[in-house]
Amino acid sequence: MADNKNRRSDKQIAEELIEAVGGKENVASVTHCATRLRFIVNDEEKIEKEHVENIDKVKGAFFNSGQYQVIFGTGTVNKMYNEVENLGVNGANKAEQSNKAAEKNGNRFQRAIRTFGDVFVPIIPVLVATGLFMGLRGLIMQENILALFGMTPDDVSQNFLLFTQVLTDTAFAFLPALVAWSAFRVFGGSPIIGLVLGLMLVNPALPNAYEVAGQTAEPIMFMGFIPVVGYQGSVLPAFIAGLVGAKVERSIRKKTPEVLDLLITPFLTLLIMSILSLFIIGPVFHSVENVLLDAVVSVLGMPLGLAGIILGGLNQVIVITGVHHVFNFLEIQLLEAFGSNPYNAIVSCAVAAQGGATLAVALKTQSGKLKALALPSSLSAFLGITEPAIFGVNLRYFKPFLAGMIGGAVGGFLASIMELAGTGMAVTVIPGTLLYLNGQILQFIFVNIVAIAVAFVLTWFFGFSDKMLKEVQQPETQVK
Known part of the structure; x- marks a missing residue:
């Protein structure tokens, strides 16, 4: 019975969402990514944007590159997409929808970045797996780990080493x-x-x-x-x-x-x-x-941790613009050339910091609705996905987002001067620890905790109060 009730609830949310975006006749197509429903609409003016953002389970919504993107978060977005499709809305694959978005709205630079994303995103899962294999091999081959089994690196079978090379080298070869x-x-x-x-x-x-x-x-x-x-x-x-x-x-x-x-x-x-x-x-x-x-x-390689400060501070700004997919190409190049990825550690701090800022909002606010939105959004960020935290909470009140940028810069600075480098890409914060099993895991955890703590403290004392709820909501009341 509980499952049926959940399905009915999701169906009602989907119906309300489609109505708020102007009805089925206003939706040219819809698809989804890991966290968002992505609509191509015929007339942007028909969207009731304030209504959309107040729908249950919606964690934020915004226009980007010709797409109206509604954030639900991992897992939920798949269920909502199924319900929307069941209502008879036209689905499309990402390549088709990117072409439609480019035709309707998007300059050459946006189209080029979207194309990079479309090409490299399907490849990333196997590179993630390869990075995890590298991390596990690094853990197993550490002398103190082998010593637990009474072994030294010289005792490891050559056949075993060959097998690990098959796991770690195939995708890049x-x-x-x-x-x-x-x-x-x-x-x-x-x-x-x-x-x-x-x-x-x-x-x-x-x-x-x-x-x-x-x-x-x-x-x-x-x-x-x-x-x-x-x-x-x-x-x-x-x-x-x-x-x-x-x-x-x-x-x-x-x-x-x-x-x-x-x-x-x-x-x-x-x-x-x-x-x-x-x-x-x-x-x-x-x-x-x-x-x-x-x-x-x-x-x-910039001295004094400058790379970490710049990249850690600005990374999530780049995510907002939607051009962050270009860095997939650069990370792949780093891994192919050096077998390690220093960019990952810096980015992880930027992601963790946004989660820390959102967590501060969740614990400080007295609003039940905001708390219910911010807590799972902060968890999502700690699992490596920041869109719910950024668009659902931090950007709405701006100061938490700024605090997250500062936390990312501090954590990135530490990661840079400590020369941390992951064995893979595309996973950060908690899942990202698996890329640092080759003797760097404690340092990786430390820099992420620092990034979270800085963002949390700044948000708690300077970045958020419940007075902001009225300030943010007031313009909406005037529009209505």
């Missing part, structure tokens, strides 16, 4: 295949052609990129001046190859008679793109990739 597959999917090509093209970039017949970098192998020189190597771990060449390849495939398919399409299109696409990728795209964009990597390393 074949990363171009993953990127090219995803790029073909996003840009309208056949993903399987993208996958094969990506595998060509890491074919064992080519000199291994890692061996060339270590000067144990030489690149193949074509025409005396074009260096050709494998592109193990490279991202940008595969991304550009996927972008160009999808367009080449579509062009060939349009001009090819249907009866010959199965033979001609994949043949010509792979032939043309293998030549372009190995002789032009690869060498050029691999050089660009190295320049970008050097720039990121220079920023992260």
Whole structure:
């Protein structure tokens, strides 16, 4: 009976939400991510924005890149999406909806960032898993851990080490295949052609990129001046190859008679793109990739913890703008080049600090509704997802968000001067501890606690009081 009641409750919320966004006829399409329903609407003026934000379970709502995004939080958003679809609202996959959003609203920069996100987000789960494997291997191989079993590093079986290398090296060794597959999917090509093209970039017949970098192998020189190597771990060449390849495939398919399409299109696409990728795209964009990597390393290497202060303080501002997906590419590059990711520790502090600010609001307020919103939002932040905390609480009263920025800067500063670096990406705060099992876990916990504490104290004493509830709500009353 309880389940039926919950389903009815979710259905009622979905009905109220659709009515508040202007009815089904005003919704062109809807999809969802980990925390938000994302609507493409026909007429923004028909949305009753104040009503939406006061609907039960809604933790905030805002427009970004042509999408009206309603925050429900992890788990809840999946249930709400199902209820909305059951009401007959048109669903769409993220790539389709991104295209619609770009057509309706969005400049070239926003479209480029959205495209980066669409390409790299599907790849992130396997890179997260790889990072966790690296962290676990680091834990197991520590001398004090092995000593518990009466072993030393020399006693560890070579077969076991080989198995761990399979777990930790595969995703990065074949990363171009993953990127090219995803790029073909996003840009309208056949993903399987993208996958094969990506595998060509890491074919064992080519000199291994890692061996060339270590000067144990030489690149193949074509025409005396074009260096050709494998592109193990490279991202940008595969991304550009996927972008160009999808367009080449579509062009060939349009001009090819249907009866010959199965033979001609994949043949010509792979032939043309293998030549372009190995002789032009690869060498050029691999050089660009190295320049970008050097720039990121220079920023992260700034003295006196400046990198931590800047990135830790501003990271969540970047999240608000929606352009934070560009950092996925940079994190992948750091992991591929160095096997570690110092950016993760800094970002984790920024995320934790927003959770600390939200927790202070939750414990200080006397409003039952705000407390019910802020407590789970702070927990969500401590699990690595800050949107409910930012849009549902901190930005509404602004000072808590500012306190979170300061806490992130302090924690980032400490992470920077302590040279913390995770073994993976995309998970932070509590789940992120698994990336620091290689002897850094206590320092990682310390910097996150400091970030939380600074944001909490600043919010408690200077950033929030229940008087702000009236100040925030007053304009809404006047509008009505």
